[in-house]
Amino acid sequence: MRIEIDPDICIGAGQCVLTAPGVFTQDDEGYSMLLPGREDGAGDPLVREAARACPVGAITITDD
Template sequence: MDVEIDQDSCVAAGQCVLAAPDVFDQRDEDGVAVLIRKPLAGDYDATREAALLCPARAILLSE
């Protein structure tokens, strides 16, 4: 699974971090989402949930 974050669209809601904390974090200065690491197979469901929960639809997944 490949993950991209459109940081210009991110509204810093933090839903991705709550859903998949091993994959996503937020920058301290503005709360914009960042990718910690590429998701492992065990992270796929949480990463998909994070993308669905993102209010800005800023998380783009390809499998």
């Protein structure tokens, strides 16, 4: 699995961080980003739910 966040779409709602805090965080400006080393989701079962929770669809998950 590979997770990508489109910074041009992200509005910083933080729903991904609330849903899967072990994978997502927010930068100093409030925009979502992946925690270092978590680009593959780190086996967190809530990653897909976090992507669905994004109100603007900024998170893309692809299966390898």
